[in-house]
Amino acid sequence: MHVCVLGAGIAGLSTAYLLNKAGHSVTVLERASVAAGASGGNGGQLSYSYVQPLADPGIWKQLPRLLLSPSSPLTVRPSIDVKQWRWVLSFMRACTTTRSVMTTAHLLDLAASSRELFEEILKAEKLACNFTRTGKLVIYGDNASFEAGKRQLSLQRDLGGAPQQAVTRDQAIDIEPALARSQRSFVGGIYTASECAADCRLVCEELFKLLQARGTRFLLETTASAFALRGKTIVAARTDMGDVFADAFVLATGAASAQLARSVGIRIPLYPLKGYSVTLDIKRAEAAPKVSITDSARKVVFAQIGRQLRVAGMAELVGTDESIPPSRIRALTKATESLFPGACQLGMPRPWTGMRPATPDGLPIVGRHPSGPRNLILNTGHGALGFTLAFATAAQVAALLKDFDVASARLAVPVALRA
Numbered sequence: 001m002h003v004c005v006l007g008a009g010i011a012g013l014s015t016a017y018l019l020n021k022a023g024h025s026v027t028v029l030e031r032a033s034v035a036a037g038a039s040g041g042n043g044g045q046l047s048y049s050y051v052q053p054l055a056d057p058g059i060w061k062q063l064p065r066l067l068l069s070p071s072s073p074l075t076v077r078p079s080i081d082v083k084q085w086r087w088v089l090s091f092m093r094a095c096t097t098t099r100s101v102m103t104t105a106h107l108l109d110l111a112a113s114s115r116e117l118f119e120e121i122l123k124a125e126k127l128a129c130n131f132t133r134t135g136k137l138v139i140y141g142d143n144a145s146f147e148a149g150k151r152q153l154s155l156q157r158d159l160g161g162a163p164q165q166a167v168t169r170d171q172a173i174d175i176e177p178a179l180a181r182s183q184r185s186f187v188g189g190i191y192t193a194s195e196c197a198a199d200c201r202l203v204c205e206e207l208f209k210l211l212q213a214r215g216t217r218f219l220l221e222t223t224a225s226a227f228a229l230r231g232k233t234i235v236a237a238r239t240d241m242g243d244v245f246a247d248a249f250v251l252a253t254g255a256a257s258a259q260l261a262r263s264v265g266i267r268i269p270l271y272p273l274k275g276y277s278v279t280l281d282i283k284r285a286e287a288a289p290k291v292s293i294t295d296s297a298r299k300v301v302f303a304q305i306g307r308q309l310r311v312a313g314m315a316e317l318v319g320t321d322e323s324i325p326p327s328r329i330r331a332l333t334k335a336t337e338s339l340f341p342g343a344c345q346l347g348m349p350r351p352w353t354g355m356r357p358a359t360p361d362g363l364p365i366v367g368r369h370p371s372g373p374r375n376l377i378l379n380t381g382h383g384a385l386g387f388t389l390a391f392a393t394a395a396q397v398a399a400l401l402k403d404f405d406v407a408s409a410r411l412a413v414p415v416a417l418r419a
């Protein structure tokens with residue numbers, strides 16, 4: 001069967017990899033270049049055990065500070081865009097304990113199977129992607145947030161998540177000695193020894209090279225704008241370079257997926273959640289963290305990737321504005337200097353921005369839409385965890401397409417809308 005995968009980010013490329021392995025002929029269609037979207041400069045965390053969705057009842061208490069503080073990691077720029085308001089309302093409805101617990105359980109399962117698959121591929125294909133298994137430490141600035149972190153730890157333990165431990169400030173410094181110089185006060189942390197990190201862009205580039213060598217066709221700098229339909233079946237993706245024909249289509253265009261889905265009359269609850277990163281050269285190895293660190297108050301993550309420190313954070317609901325305000329980059333470099341003084345060269349921060357494809361409840365959208373074309377599979381909405389979850393949702397897409405009947409263009413399996 002010939003499958004056209006739209007989007008060459010981590011979701012599209014991991015899907016293309018598994019489809020190629022299953023013996024399908026694959027074309028990847030990408031409007032720019034490999035990893036041009038959110039997969040290109042993200043935090044690099046394979047965050048298999050930190051999956052708590054943003055839509056949590058705890059957000060209500062934090063909301064005044066998050067919305068009013070000038071140093072807040074969250075920015076909402078209200079617009080007349082009805083899609084923004086619809087997303088915000090769905091997000092607020094998802095902020096209940098029941099939904100948050102269900103989502104956490106679901107994400108832990110997905111993350112565990114993604115880890116298994118990614119590590120298998122990493123070993124089999126020897127992907128050069130600066131993969132490390134140095135663990136992750138989330139540090140808390142005050143007792144109230146530390147207690148909330150401990151409650152999440154015990155929930156995840158009950159749900160069968162990987163071992164995690166609550167540690168005092170001194171124990172945190174034993175785990176990551178670079179924290180001893182920190183000018184920021186913190187009261188303790190949650191440590192997960194099994195967490196990993198890697199460069200998501202390098203994973204994408206490695207998969208691209210492998211796939212090209214194995215016969216996958218890449219149409220880069222080719223923008224899809226719509227689909228050509230015959231009844232309820234897509235026959236081609238319409239692009240600025242002409243029509244691309246295939247038997248089935250996988251929509252993995254990240255934060256831009258809602259627009260393409262609308263072109264075939266389906267509405268998916270997706271909105272871009274903008275974030276930023278800087279990539280800093282390490283100048284004093286002993287002052288830089290080896291363990292991945294999350295500063296929970298600032299919602300900033302630090303991961304050593306090769307000889308550099310990737311620092312990522314912020315969440316902005318500002319539509320599709322891709323500008324990079326210098327103040328955001330200053331905030332990230334300042335956060336680095338206060339937590340790890342003297343560790344990095346701050347002069348050349350390599351600023352980057354990306355749009356998380358965010359669903360209101362934090363769960364990806366995988367499968368065929370009940371009212372959509374028969375041969376369109378969605379694989380999007382990975383939000384803040386796309387690198388972590390991509391291989392699990394790619395496997396779900398590959399499983400759906402295994403039972404695909406080309407003659408009737410019908411999926412023989414039940415429709416699965418959520419991952």
Ligand SMILES: Cc1cc2nc3c(=O)[nH]c(=O)nc-3n(C[C@H](O)[C@H](O)[C@H](O)COP(=O)(O)OP(=O)(O)OC[C@H]3O[C@@H](n4cnc5c(N)ncnc54)[C@H](O)[C@@H]3O)c2cc1C
Nearest residue numbers: 007009010011031037038039043045224254275386387388
């Ligand atoms: C600041 C930040 C930090 C993050 N940190 C982490 C982290 O530490 N760990 C983690 O697991 N996740 C993290 N994420 C989330 C993760 O980066 C995303 O969930 C993931 O990259 C989404 O992958 P994707 O392939 O769905 O989308 P993308 O990577 O955005 O790929 C979509 C691709 O589709 C292409 N495209 C769009 N429209 C069209 C079109 N019309 N025609 C053709 N091509 C099109 C785009 O050019 C793009 O290349 C972070 C995100 C941000 C912004």
